[in-house]
Amino acid sequence: MRRNGGQIVCEALLREGVDVIFGLPGGAILPLYQILPEYPELRHILVRHEQGAAHAADGYARVTGRPGVAWATSGPGATNLVTGIATAQMDSVPMVIVTGQVGRAAIGSDAFQETDITGITLPITKHNYLVMHASEIARVIKEAFYIANSGRPGPVLVDIPKDVFTEEVEVEWPDKIDLPGYKPNLKGHSGMIRRAAQMINSARRPVILAGHGVIISRAYDELRELAETAQIPVVTTLLGIGCFPEDHVLSVGMPGMHGMAYASLAIEEADLLIALGMRFDDRITGDTSTFATRSKKIHVDVDPTEIGKNIPVDVPIVGDLKRVLIEMNKRVEPADRLEWLNEVEQLKRDHPSMLVRKTDKLIPQYVIKEISEATQGKATIVTGVGQHQMWAAQHYTFREPCSLVSSGGAGAMGYEVPGAMGAQVGSPGKVVWSIAGDGGFQMTMCELATMVENRIPVKIAIFNNGFLGMVRQWQELFYERSYVATGYSGNPDFVKLADAFGIFGARVTDKTQVRPAIMDAMKFDGPAIVDFVVEQEENVYPMIPSGMSVNEMIEEPQPQEALR
Amino acid sequence: MATQNGSQDGHTITALVEDKPGVLNRITNMFRRRGYNIASLAVGPSEISGLSRMTFVVEGDPATVEQVAKNLNKLIDVIKVVDVSQDHSVRRELALIRVRSNVQNRSEIMQIVDIFRANIVDVAPDSLIVEVIGDEEKVDALIELLQSFSVQEVMRTGTVAMGRGMGPDRAPAPEGLRMRMESGL
Ligand SMILES: Cc1ncc(C[n+]2csc(CCOP(=O)(O)OP(=O)(O)O)c2C)c(N)n1
Ligand SMILES: [Mg+2]
Numbered sequence: 231m232r233r234n235g236g237q238i239v240c241e242a243l244l245r246e247g248v249d250v251i252f253g254l255p256g257g258a259i260l261p262l263y264q265i266l267p268e269y270p271e272l273r274h275i276l277v278r279h280e281q282g283a284a285h286a287a288d289g290y291a292r293v294t295g296r297p298g299v300a301w302a303t304s305g306p307g308a309t310n311l312v313t314g315i316a317t318a319q320m321d322s323v324p325m326v327i328v329t330g331q332v333g334r335a336a337i338g339s340d341a342f343q344e345t346d347i348t349g350i351t352l353p354i355t356k357h358n359y360l361v362m363h364a365s366e367i368a369r370v371i372k373e374a375f376y377i378a379n380s381g382r383p384g385p386v387l388v389d390i391p392k393d394v395f396t397e398e399v400e401v402e403w404p405d406k407i408d409l410p411g412y413k414p415n416l417k418g419h420s421g422m423i424r425r426a427a428q429m430i431n432s433a434r435r436p437v438i439l440a441g442h443g444v445i446i447s448r449a450y451d452e453l454r455e456l457a458e459t460a461q462i463p464v465v466t467t468l469l470g471i472g473c474f475p476e477d478h479v480l481s482v483g484m485p486g487m488h489g490m491a492y493a494s495l496a497i498e499e500a501d502l503l504i505a506l507g508m509r510f511d512d513r514i515t516g517d518t519s520t521f522a523t524r525s526k527k528i529h530v531d532v533d534p535t536e537i538g539k540n541i542p543v544d545v546p547i548v549g550d551l552k553r554v555l556i557e558m559n560k561r562v563e564p565a566d567r568l569e570w571l572n573e574v575e576q577l578k579r580d581h582p583s584m585l586v587r588k589t590d591k592l593i594p595q596y597v598i599k600e601i602s603e604a605t606q607g608k609a610t611i612v613t614g615v616g617q618h619q620m621w622a623a624q625h626y627t628f629r630e631p632c633s634l635v636s637s638g639g640a641g642a643m644g645y646e647v648p649g650a651m652g653a654q655v656g657s658p659g660k661v662v663w664s665i666a667g668d669g670g671f672q673m674t675m676c677e678l679a680t681m682v683e684n685r686i687p688v689k690i691a692i693f694n695n696g697f698l699g700m701v702r703q704w705q706e707l708f709y710e711r712s713y714v715a716t717g718y719s720g721n722p723d724f725v726k727l728a729d730a731f732g733i734f735g736a737r738v739t740d741k742t743q744v745r746p747a748i749m750d751a752m753k754f755d756g757p758a759i760v761d762f763v764v765e766q767e768e769n770v771y772p773m774i775p776s777g778m779s780v781n782e783m784i785e786e787p788q789p790q791e792a793l794r
Numbered sequence: 795m796a797t798q799n800g801s802q803d804g805h806t807i808t809a810l811v812e813d814k815p816g817v818l819n820r821i822t823n824m825f826r827r828r829g830y831n832i833a834s835l836a837v838g839p840s841e842i843s844g845l846s847r848m849t850f851v852v853e854g855d856p857a858t859v860e861q862v863a864k865n866l867n868k869l870i871d872v873i874k875v876v877d878v879s880q881d882h883s884v885r886r887e888l889a890l891i892r893v894r895s896n897v898q899n900r901s902e903i904m905q906i907v908d909i910f911r912a913n914i915v916d917v918a919p920d921s922l923i924v925e926v927i928g929d930e931e932k933v934d935a936l937i938e939l940l941q942s943f944s945v946q947e948v949m950r951t952g953t954v955a956m957g958r959g960m961g962p963d964r965a966p967a968p969e970g971l972r973m974r975m976e977s978g979l
Binding site for chain 1 (some may be wrong): 811812815816819822823826827857860861864865867868869870871872873874
């Protein structure tokens with residue numbers, strides 16, 4: 231079968247089950263685009279900026295569990311993807327990116343729009359390829375998908391010179407993958423699993439710390455079985471949110487920098503920490519030398535480099551979480567742990583982090599609670615980065631896996647709009663709310679046009695505080711309220727903006743308008759924007775300042791009398 | 795420079811890697827990005843075609859060295875990583891040392907060279923090139939001794955190391971590699 235490079239790319243993608251590509255063409259990738267009409271099964275979504283393509287592919291992957299695909303041309307097209315690739319790498323999101331490169335003969339000559347994108351993305355991809363012959367494409371794409379979505383997932387970039395797309399070869403489709411240097415260990419050491427189960431059985435105050443790995447491995451049922459059988463409270467990291475229903479009695483919410491005080495305190499009180507698919511990020515641990523010093527630690531992760539990286543571990547288990555938990559659960563004995571659970575309940579009562587101040591003002595926490603109630607916790611929530619992100623994590627009641635999509639490790643502002651677009655494309659029947667900062671929204675709002683064009687009905691709630699709010703909060707708390715370069719006095723009229731894009735727009739300045747505006751936006755058949763003009767100087771609490779310990783937590787400096 | 799075997803700050807790691815463009819870059823990039831220090835690095839073809847073997851002398855405490863080994867292993871193009879520090883291993887490097895010399899002190903230098911079972915591989919009117927093979931200590935010691943005659947230039951290959959007996963490097967090869975070895979590739 232003779233095929234040119236471009237055809238091989240398309241057919242290889244189809245073989246991997248790809249149905250949608252986010253991208254934007256240019257000279258070097260044009261030969262690939264020009265054969266796209268031969269493959270109508272591949273839906274191409276034309277973005278307005280390549281960062282949008284990368285974030286959308288990422289959002290798509292997070293909700294479907296299948297690698298997202300992004301295309302871009304050489305040079306600036308490829309470099310525009312970088313933030314999105316780094317975001318996916320930090321959060322273990324499977325993605326396959328195809329970039330065009332200048333022709334083979336021009337490589338290394340600083341030709342027009344030549345950029346060494348494999349060099350640039352080396353530290354922010356799981357792996358990458360520069361393909362110098364069309365005969366390699368079939369194998370490389372197959373490997374790329376395998377690498378992207380096995381073991382600890384991540385982005386894989388495939389850079390293809392322009393003339394390789396047009397090179398014709400006899401194509402051979404590989405049926406096997408031959409990667410001797412890549413054998414993720416999925417099984418888990420049986421001796422260690424036994425040891426872990428024994429430790430759980432004899433623990434008096436165990437806590438499960440569940441992370442993104444639970445979702446990636448789809449181990450929610452096994453997690454639930456472990457927690458319920460042994461009656462162990464479950465805290466979830468930001469990216470773990472949703473892997474355990476937050477309305478479950480054993481759920482203790484998110485710990486860490488802006489986590490629930492009781493969740494952080496439960497970790498401190500524990501005698502055994504069972505860390506599942508998480509990586510002891512500094513947003514969770516704060517000062518590592520004082521983190522959870524009273525507990526033994528079991529750490530299960532598929533990536534061996536994560537184990538022992540930040541926190542010393544007593545029982546290390548490298549393996550796929552689902553497989554490990556299935557084995558572990560066979561050995562975990564039922565227990566009631568009433569005393570410990572009562573203590574945790576008492577922590578919740580003594581430290582009511584979830585309560586929202588009673589006020590007539592329009593505060594962002596209230597808006598999140600209203601969206602949570604209006605959607606019955608069943609929407610997919612895609613956030614930007616900043617205060618609104620933390621409020622969403624705190625005050626939305628997540629009940630389902632993959633219902634929170636957020637840039638955790640990279641903390642990439644601008645994720646909220648394109649990330650939501652990808653999430654919506656990946657779950658067409660779902661209600662997707664983009665919880666946006668006024669700052670982050672303006673970084674990538676150009677993708678509104680993409681949504682309109684492709685009928686992607688994302689609902690966008692802009693938390694319009696006129697500030698780069700999270701930075702402003704740090705300035706207020708740690709720099710004597712010196713607001714340098716964080717105020718936005720020239721925000722556009724977001725309702726008029728919605729109008730310009732031909733979509734629903736509403737402004738909310740008063741509490742009473744919140745619910746109606748949410749409902750109207752959801753009733754509208756298409757993308758919608760609600761501009762919530764919220765209190766400007768509201769802060770996110772609790773807060774454990776960067777690098778500090780739980781003892782230094784600022785819980786809620788506002789008067790306690792006004793809680794609801 | 796690194797110190798010897800198993801000590802706190804010098805650890806020897808070998809890696810069997812794909813011999814492809816960019817692999818060395820991937821490896822050194824990982825070291826740079828994670829802030830690990832390489833004291834020496836030696837690369838050459840292995841007994842399997844298409845695969846190279848590298849020897850790293852890495853500085854750091856045991857926890858750091860363990861992370862280095864794990865991060866090397868994580869690279870797709872790295873097939874097998876062995877920490878040879880704790881094992882019985884043979885460790886060698888080759889050094890070329892240019893020493894200032896004249897007719898008067900030439901025989902004195904030759905005596906030292908003999909004791910170290912080193913060779914003089916080039917003689918010029920006012921200098922010699924000494925070639926020595928040995929572990930790092932031996933090379934260090936010879937350079938130290940020759941210093942009194944004034945060492946003008948030193949070229950060292952970096953340590954290569956191999957476990958004694960049936961080395962672990964031949965232990966369970968990954969499936970794909972075994973296929974490749976069996977199929978004679
Ligand atoms: C791309 C990028 N630039 C800068 C930052 C640093 N930063 C973190 S939060 C934040 C403020 C975000 O402002 P906004 O989107 O309005 O959200 P808010 O905190 O006000 O809710 C900034 C600038 C970042 N995380 N990402
Ligand atoms: Mg803001």
